[in-house]
Amino acid sequence: MQETAVIEVKGVHKSFKTVHAVKGISLRIPKGQFVALLGPNGAGKTTLVEMIEGIQKPDEGEILILGKHWKSNEEELHRILGISLQETRYIDKLTVAETLQLFASFFNLYRDRVDSIIDLIGLEEKRKSYVVNLSGGQRQRLAIGIALLNNPKILLLDEPTTGLDPNARREIWVILMKLKEQSETTMILTTHYMEEAEQLCDYIIIIDQGEILKEGNMEQLLNSDQEKKIVEFTIESNSFSREITETGSPFQIQWDPARKKGIVEIHHIDKELPALFEYLGQRNLQLKNLEFRKRTLDDLFTSLTGRHLHE
Amino acid sequence: MNRINRENQLFQLILARIKETIREPGVIFWGMIFPMLMSLGLGIAFMNKTDIFRRVGVIIHNQDTISTGDSTHVLQSFLQHQTEKINNPKDRFPAYKFTIRDEKLGNSIFLFQEMRWDEAMVLLKRGNMSIVLNEQKGQIGYHFDPLNPDAQLSYLKLSGVFGKKGNPVAENRTNIQPLTVRGTRYIDFLIPGLIAMGVMMSTMWGISYDIIEKRSKKLLRRMVATPMKKYNFLFALMTVRLVMNFLEAALLFIFSAIVFGISIQGNIGALFLIFMAGSIAFTGIATFISSHTSKTEIGNGFINAVVMPMMVLSGVFFSYHNFPDWTIPFIQPLPATILADGLRSIFIEGAGFAEITVPSLILITTGVVFFTAGLKIFKWH
Numbered sequence: 001m002q003e004t005a006v007i008e009v010k011g012v013h014k015s016f017k018t019v020h021a022v023k024g025i026s027l028r029i030p031k032g033q034f035v036a037l038l039g040p041n042g043a044g045k046t047t048l049v050e051m052i053e054g055i056q057k058p059d060e061g062e063i064l065i066l067g068k069h070w071k072s073n074e075e076e077l078h079r080i081l082g083i084s085l086q087e088t089r090y091i092d093k094l095t096v097a098e099t100l101q102l103f104a105s106f107f108n109l110y111r112d113r114v115d116s117i118i119d120l121i122g123l124e125e126k127r128k129s130y131v132v133n134l135s136g137g138q139r140q141r142l143a144i145g146i147a148l149l150n151n152p153k154i155l156l157l158d159e160p161t162t163g164l165d166p167n168a169r170r171e172i173w174v175i176l177m178k179l180k181e182q183s184e185t186t187m188i189l190t191t192h193y194m195e196e197a198e199q200l201c202d203y204i205i206i207i208d209q210g211e212i213l214k215e216g217n218m219e220q221l222l223n224s225d226q227e228k229k230i231v232e233f234t235i236e237s238n239s240f241s242r243e244i245t246e247t248g249s250p251f252q253i254q255w256d257p258a259r260k261k262g263i264v265e266i267h268h269i270d271k272e273l274p275a276l277f278e279y280l281g282q283r284n285l286q287l288k289n290l291e292f293r294k295r296t297l298d299d300l301f302t303s304l305t306g307r308h309l310h311e
Numbered sequence: 312m313n314r315i316n317r318e319n320q321l322f323q324l325i326l327a328r329i330k331e332t333i334r335e336p337g338v339i340f341w342g343m344i345f346p347m348l349m350s351l352g353l354g355i356a357f358m359n360k361t362d363i364f365r366r367v368g369v370i371i372h373n374q375d376t377i378s379t380g381d382s383t384h385v386l387q388s389f390l391q392h393q394t395e396k397i398n399n400p401k402d403r404f405p406a407y408k409f410t411i412r413d414e415k416l417g418n419s420i421f422l423f424q425e426m427r428w429d430e431a432m433v434l435l436k437r438g439n440m441s442i443v444l445n446e447q448k449g450q451i452g453y454h455f456d457p458l459n460p461d462a463q464l465s466y467l468k469l470s471g472v473f474g475k476k477g478n479p480v481a482e483n484r485t486n487i488q489p490l491t492v493r494g495t496r497y498i499d500f501l502i503p504g505l506i507a508m509g510v511m512m513s514t515m516w517g518i519s520y521d522i523i524e525k526r527s528k529k530l531l532r533r534m535v536a537t538p539m540k541k542y543n544f545l546f547a548l549m550t551v552r553l554v555m556n557f558l559e560a561a562l563l564f565i566f567s568a569i570v571f572g573i574s575i576q577g578n579i580g581a582l583f584l585i586f587m588a589g590s591i592a593f594t595g596i597a598t599f600i601s602s603h604t605s606k607t608e609i610g611n612g613f614i615n616a617v618v619m620p621m622m623v624l625s626g627v628f629f630s631y632h633n634f635p636d637w638t639i640p641f642i643q644p645l646p647a648t649i650l651a652d653g654l655r656s657i658f659i660e661g662a663g664f665a666e667i668t669v670p671s672l673i674l675i676t677t678g679v680v681f682f683t684a685g686l687k688i689f690k691w692h
Contacts (some may be wrong), residue, residue: 027448034355047656054536055692056692057537078536078537078538079538080537083536085529085532085533085536086529087529088526088528088529088530088532088533089529089530090530091327091331091336091530093330093331093334094327094330094331098327098330101323102323102326102327103537104397105319105320105323105324106320106321106534106537106538106539107321107537107538108319108320130334148539157409165616237395
């Protein structure tokens with residue numbers, strides 16, 4: 001029997017003036033799951049999340065949250081949802097504590113909840129600082145704090161770490177991992193950082209151009225071609241030849257001209273590796289370095305679309 | 312319990328809005344200090360009688376000298392006997408100072424300077440002086456542009472001096488009674504105008520700009536994605552603005568009462584009514600123009616488009632009756648005109664509810680109509 005879905009999206013479409021942003025996406029997200037919507041900028045992630053948040057209406061299809069439609073259930077759904085929108089800027093001249101207190105009042109919550117959130121997001125020292133004086137990472141932590149005020153059953157975070165430095169990003173991951181341990185909250189997070197999806201989420205949905213390309217947990221996504229290995233190699237910079245990516249070669253080599261790096265997927269090390277050496281040698285390409293590494297979500301995305309997640 | 316909680320939400324919204332407003336130094340300056348400075352500047356500019364200083368060119372035909380003391384030459388003898396010779400080595404023209412004393416209107420100080428005709432014409436063209444005198448056969452000739460009011464005034468004053476046979480008079484003995492009765496001075500006209508302007512400017516900027524800015528920061532859509540009641544948000548915004556308007560106006564009034572002795576001659580209740588009605592009118596207009604755009608630049612344009620014409624036309628600083636007659640029917644229905652006229656009638660004409668009820672109803676209706684229309688197209692997301 002299938003687990004009851006907390007969020008159910010059925011055949012949803014959404015178009016804007018010139019863009020068909022979401023093209024028939026369906027999802028079922030069970031309780032307590034942390035889900036990543038992974039895709040490059042403009043993939044349709046924000047549009048999809050905003051439809052789930054009730055901010056946008058789908059042109060077609062339906063969205064059910066705990067079995068309820070947005071229409072005529074707004075008040076109730078607002079109470080169980082915690083959201084953080086992309087690029088929200090809070091009131092400059094209110095302090096951290098005052099901002100939280102304001103949002104707490106919308107949920108009829110009192111000061112003790114504000115205090116425990118400030119503790120959770122690690123802004124104790126900044127509780128009396130104006131929002132305008134916070135760093136990017138602190139603002140984002142405040143935004144997540146606001147999203148968590150009402151102990152939401154469903155947390156929707158739209159690119160919570162975009163534009164943050166690695167440390168600030170990690171601080172946000174820590175908050176979310178703590179939440180995962182301590183509560184039964186279901187979370188959808190949009191991101192174009194594969195590490196974020198890998199670190200935080202049980203289930204990853206790869207989206208591009210308004211469609212789901214692939215979904216599953218990390219193992220399902222990466223081990224579906226378990227025998228495939230990734231070989232990355234560099235060659236002496238002046239010996240690069242176009243031949244390396246010529247059609248008809250026995251290897252499908254992706255060439256990254258910026259990093260002067262070639263990537264090739266091979267199935268059988270013992271047979272294919274000597275063949276690769278021979279192939280390069282025949283073309284007088286001098287190998288400088290070569291390494292095997294695990295397949296990543298970016299490799300998967302590239303193999304599906306021919307582009308990188310960050311392009 | 313539920314009721315208390317709802318009040319809590321509204322209370323927090325109002326509290327946040329107050330903090331946000333008073334923590335912005337610009338709000339205090341433009342809303343409270345600037346109108347006071349303006350009343351001070353304008354009030355003093357139009358009240359003080361200052362000495363008026365004028366240069367007069369004197370053409371001496373007999374080039375050799377005026378020191379011969381030929382008494383048939385009125386001008387020459389006047390300069391010699393009635394004036395004070397000034398020795399300024401930097402000025403190449405011999406100069407003589409003559410003062411007409413007037414305690415009520417302020418002294419007029421004339422500086423007569425001898426020069427040739429062509430020299431006088433150069434100074435006239437440069438605007439350094441506006442009148443030139445010469446004398447032919449015992450008659451004084453006045454040369455000036457009849458369209459220049461300053462030159463005309465000089466002419467009138469000087470002809471008063473030279474018109475009298477015998478000794479020219481250096482004192483104004485006519486009986487002038489300046490109007491300093493309360494309610495008839497320029498400052499009495501100005502203060503209600505400034506209060507009306509304050510209500511318009513503060514409400515338009517305070518409400519419109521705030522809504523547009525919150526929309527552009529995506530804060531508005533974040534707030535409505537909670538159980539926050541939209542009407543609480545708007546109500547908090549308006550309540551705080553109304554209280555701020557009241558404080559700003561009260562401060563300006565107290566200031567002008569102390570400095571200029573302004574008083575309210577009409578009914579205080581009626582004053583409160585028209586003040587509230589004006590605030591409601593501009594709140595409605597402000598909500599309407601900020602209902603859709605999320606670009607602050609466009610918002611600025613909208614606000615200016617509303618505010619600027621009324622600043623000029625509605626008689627804030629000067630009576631709109633100076634505009635051509637055909638424009639008056641277009642100016643009078645403007646909300647700022649109705650408000651300024653209403654405030655003035657209470658401040659200086661002693662009006663009460665009878666005179667103020669209809670204009671107040673018009674203002675309230677304007678506000679309600681714009682507000683309702685604004686809400687219909689209001690973009691929260």
